[in-house]
Amino acid sequence: MRGVVWFRRDLRLADQPALTAACEECDEIIPLFVFDEPLLQSRAFGDACVNFMLGCLDDLAERLASLGVPLRWRRGDPAVEVPSAVLEWKADAVYWNRDYEPAAIFRDRTVEVELMQRGVQVRSFKDHVIFEADEVQSATGGPLQRYGAYRARWWTKWQAAKPAILPVPKTLSSRGAQCPVSCPVIPSPDILGYDRVPVRIEPGERNAVKRLRRFVKGPLHRYAAGRNRPAIDGSSMLSPHFRFGTLSARTAVRAALDSLTGSGPVSRADVVTWIDELIWREFFQQVLAAFPHVAEGPFRETSAPPARQPGQERDRLYRAWCEGRTGYPIVDAGMRQLNETGWMHNRVRMITASFMIKDLRLDWRSGERYFMRQLIDADVAANNGNWQWCASTGTDAMRGYRIFNPALQSKKFDSDGVYIRTYVPELDRVSSAHIHEPHLMTLEAQRRAGCRIGYDYPAPIVDHGQARREYLDLAKRRVAQ
Ligand SMILES: Cc1cc2nc3c(=O)[nH]c(=O)nc-3n(C[C@H](O)[C@H](O)[C@H](O)COP(=O)(O)OP(=O)(O)OC[C@H]3O[C@@H](n4cnc5c(N)ncnc54)[C@H](O)[C@@H]3O)c2cc1C
CATH class of the missing domain: 1.10.579.10 (DNA Cyclobutane Dipyrimidine Photolyase, subunit A, domain 3)
Incomplete structure (x- = not known):
């Protein structure tokens, strides 16, 4: 069986559910990334974000190439490009990790319908968050609107589930597809219409792991006090890595909790305070998934004064x-x-x-x-x-x-x-x-x-x-x- 692994906001090899499943179920895999042309054209994101993403893709492409499974990329509307690549490469299945943004959900449904009509299997996985919206809910089963209640249930769920962390699949290097598909180098920002800018936070999975280790050994020890002081190195600066999935939230939470079992001076209060921030991240992901209208305007009308008139x-x-x-x-x-x-x-x-x-x-x-x-x-x-x-x-x-x-x-x-x-x-x-x-x-x-x-x-x-x-x-x- 030949499977396409569609990388999106999960640009890493370790603890990568879609990649792991594809390596288990397929004889051949083709990793794919699609530059979303309409999104790039909209300029909703800027140079810093695009430069960081390209750095992550360079790192991913290099690691995959060294294992003999080169990363292919296309440029265009993913709803068109993914089905077209899959059919051209005669793949039997497509694997991806889920994304909860309203536009991404719509895109994924379109791709799924198109592929299933052509007899291609679609397999999607939870990855971007530790718990999806329907896993942490109110007593009556609805989405939670208050962070405090969400946090309490999140921690209960974590204690019960203790999610496993997946290693880089051992079989990955034997899964390179033999199909004659070219794989050009990752484009530079200017090719995509963006300026090249210095990237202040080093991109890529290897740098994410290094940064996590450094943080857990140092700033985590004084996080509760240090995180509010902008002049010091008090927080992890891992946010772009979580954004592009060069580090999984599971790995980060596990590393922070493991630091408590060593002989070092880390306090539970610092570790819990940091994980609570990652829970804010999950909280907002589930708010967006449950109430997609927030992407377009206020969640609720409030007594807040109207904004100043144009002029x-x-x-x-x-x-x-x-x-x-x-x-x-x-x-x-x-x-x-x-x-x-x-x-x-x-x-x-x-x-x-x-x-x-x-x-x-x-x-x-x-x-x-x-x-x-x-x-x-x-x-x-x-x-x-x-x-x-x-x-x-x-x-x-x-x-x-x-x-x-x-x-x-x-x-x-x-x-x-x-x-x-x-x-x-x-x-x-x-x-x-x-x-x-x-x-x-x-x-x-x-x-x-x-x-x-x-x-x-x-x-x-x-x-x-x-x-x-x-x-x-x-x-x-x-x-x-
Ligand atoms: C107006 C405003 C806009 C923001 N826009 C973004 C954004 O576009 N992208 C983004 O990742 N964060 C955003 N944040 C949240 C937060 O500022 C950043 O996640 C944080 O500063 C990143 O630094 P860090 O990685 O050192 O965080 P740490 O303190 O080390 O926290 C660890 C991780 O927890 C998550 N996190 C921390 N605080 C928050 C929070 N308040 N909400 C959600 N997740 C959080 C991040 O993934 C972060 O990397 C915004 C906050 C504000 C007030």
Whole structure:
């Protein structure tokens, strides 16, 4: 039997259910990747994300080639390309791991119908999450809308299931198909219409494993305290690897829990706090699977004030936010980190999103789109879920009246301004006392710091106190209507 393994967001060999099943059931396998032309054309993702994906594909192609099972790729609409490749290669079955994004579900159904009509078997597997939406449910059997309840059931399920981790299939090197199919090298970003940019997080399965090991030996030991401080190496930076499946969530959870059995100093609280973040990831995946309308708009209508009307003022504020020129150093540092590196620290993602929605009163959906285009880990479920959390429109959302104070957040989590100075160099010489609110410097202090407010660094584009009052007044009026 000849099987095609269609790689998508699972660009690895270890703990890869579709690949393992194909190696068990087929005599010959053909690994395939399809560059989704309509998606590439839509530019929903940006250079950082596409460059990272190509790096992962290079690594995968190299490893498969060394085992004598080269990766084939095509470019076009996957709903057309997959059936056409499968028929051309006279394959009997196609194997893939499931994807829960509404557009991917539609695509997969189309491919499945087409293939089954032609007598080709389709086998799909759970991989991207540890538990799918129907495995962690409420007592009455529906999807859970609150993270707390989801988390509790997730942990119960984990204790009962203890999911196994699959090794790289031993038979893989003997499964190379003999069919005369050419396998050109993975294209460069410019061939796909994207710019080549430095990839700050090393792509590929081997780098994912290295990063996981490093994290488990080091930052995991102080994760509960360190994860909120953007200036330090406090979190795993594995998000792009989870996004493209160069590391399975099962492997990550297992490695974190195993670290507790060694003689090292890791505490259960740190390990559980980190796994809880991976549960947020699963929570948002199941929200998207159960309520696909969230990809298009709010989960629920809330009393949140309407966004600012289109016009010059809105455009001015939006541009300043995107470019990191708001006059709020922690917001500007975050946006510049995002623009320069394709990544932003989680705490700062929350601060910048809250500022955009509640201080600037801009539509959260334009922020969501901007993040998708900039982030190396751009992921519909996690991005949408978090933006809806910040906008207080999600299933489990930040309370509507809670508005982050950027200066207080900054003082708490970047007290010496190390993170701010890294990304906002014009504030480099500003004292730690003024770094969070440089507009409060006297003219003499500005002169000493070599930073004139309004010239070298912008004055705040809105007054936080006033913006907060206006937001809450508008929300109250909305409730009274
Ligand atoms: C407005 C906003 C937009 C976001 N957009 C994305 C996105 O497009 N893609 C993305 O992967 N994450 C997104 N996040 C979640 C989070 O910021 C990143 O997952 C995290 O910063 C990645 O860093 P890390 O790998 O060091 O995380 P760690 O702290 O090491 O956490 C481990 C893993 O858990 C998952 N995770 C952590 N926090 C969250 C969270 N709040 N929600 C969902 N999963 C989480 C990630 O897969 C992460 O790699 C967003 C958060 C906010 C507030």
